[in-house]
Amino acid sequence: GAVVSQHPSWVICKSGTSVKIECRSLDFQATTMFWYRQFPKQSLMLMATSNEGSKATYEQGVEKDKFLINHASLTLSTLTVTSAHPEDSSFYICSARDLQGKETQYFGPGTRLLVL
Amino acid sequence: AQKITQTQPGMFVQEKEAVTLDCTYDTSDQSYGLFWYKQPSSGEMIFLIYQGSYDEQNATEGRYSLNFQKARKSANLVISASQLGDSAMYFCAMRARMDSSYKLIFGSGTRLLVRP
Numbered sequence: 001g002a003v004v005s006q007h008p009s010w011v012i013c014k015s016g017t018s019v020k021i022e023c024r025s026l027d028f029q030a031t032t033m034f035w036y037r038q039f040p041k042q043s044l045m046l047m048a049t050s051n052e053g054s055k056a057t058y059e060q061g062v063e064k065d066k067f068l069i070n071h072a073s074l075t076l077s078t079l080t081v082t083s084a085h086p087e088d089s090s091f092y093i094c095s096a097r098d099l100q101g102k103e104t105q106y107f108g109p110g111t112r113l114l115v116l
Numbered sequence: 117a118q119k120i121t122q123t124q125p126g127m128f129v130q131e132k133e134a135v136t137l138d139c140t141y142d143t144s145d146q147s148y149g150l151f152w153y154k155q156p157s158s159g160e161m162i163f164l165i166y167q168g169s170y171d172e173q174n175a176t177e178g179r180y181s182l183n184f185q186k187a188r189k190s191a192n193l194v195i196s197a198s199q200l201g202d203s204a205m206y207f208c209a210m211r212a213r214m215d216s217s218y219k220l221i222f223g224s225g226t227r228l229l230v231r232p
Contacts, residue, residue, distance in 0.1 A: 002163075034220070043207060043222045044161075057217065091159055095220075103211065104151065105220055107161035 003027055004096050006108030013084055014116055021079045021111045023094035029074040030096035034105065035067070038091040050077040084115045118143050118212040122223035129198045130231050136183070137193040137226045139208030145169075149211035150191040151220070152182065156204040164206075167191055195228075203230045 003026040013019050023033055031052045036044040048069050049057040056069035066088075068080040077096075081088055093110040097103055119142040129135035141150065152164040167175045167182045175182040183192040195202055208223040 032217075038159075043224050046219060049217060049219070057215070093159070093161060095161070097218075103149065103218070104163055104166055106163060107153070110159040110161075112159070 002098055002104070002106045004094065004106050004108040006094055006111055008111060009109060010112050010114075012114045012116065015085050016083055019081045019084055019113060021081075021092055021094075021113075023077045023079070023096070023108050025075045025096040025106075028096070028098050030077075030098070031074060032097045033071060033077040034095045034097070035069060035077075035079050036093045036095070038093060038110075040091075044093065047079075081113065084113070086115045089113055089115045118145075118210065118214060118221050120208050120210050120221050120223035122208055122226050124226045125224070126227045126229070128229050128231060129195075129202075131200060132197055134194060134196045135198055135228065137195070137206050137208075137228065139191045139193065139223060141189050141191060141208075141210050143189075143210065143212055145213055150182070150184070151209040151211070152180070152191075152193045153207045153209060154202075154204045155207060155225075161207070165193065198230045200230050200232060203228060 005024045007022045033050040035047045038044050047062045050069045050071040052071045058064050071077040095105040095107045097105050121140045148169045150167045154162045165175050165177045165180045165182050167184045174184050179196045181194045205225045207225045209220045
């Protein structure tokens, strides 16, 4: 149980294009999902908290218009990197919080984005 | 301030031996949760073990145990009988209440290398 999928796992795009990343909780409902960014050899940095049916809450320093988050259902959240630039290249990883038991966050496998 | 500290950037352990990964935390909350995640080179974050602040007994999950010392604010991970597949990054995290919501705060991680 508690499986989170993420798609795509890899994406290479040209500068200026937009990229959409999907995060799905497969066997549980998640009213809250989280989006993280991780640079090489560093820890995870929380970008935003995605709430089903309401606007996402962004961390300080994260551009809302740059990183669009939509949490359309209890099992799906999407992150769209708009007008991507090379500095947006990173590892993006989502998590979903299982409200049962320990409120553990279960993570997706991550998406590696390379912007050329 | 809410903070997680992992002071060991890298650790070596001989296969089949036990290893302890250190984690200290700082919080003013009375109720909090502590997690350990494993991140292999593939990038996925694998949930290992959880300890609640009110749990009286140390958490155990198979070969993983959490040495929880509340007064010292430490939550060290002990891996017994190390296996080659245990080589990975390990992150300690704390569920903390921030800005009216619960978030995970991560430490900087410890890279564990198991020697054959």
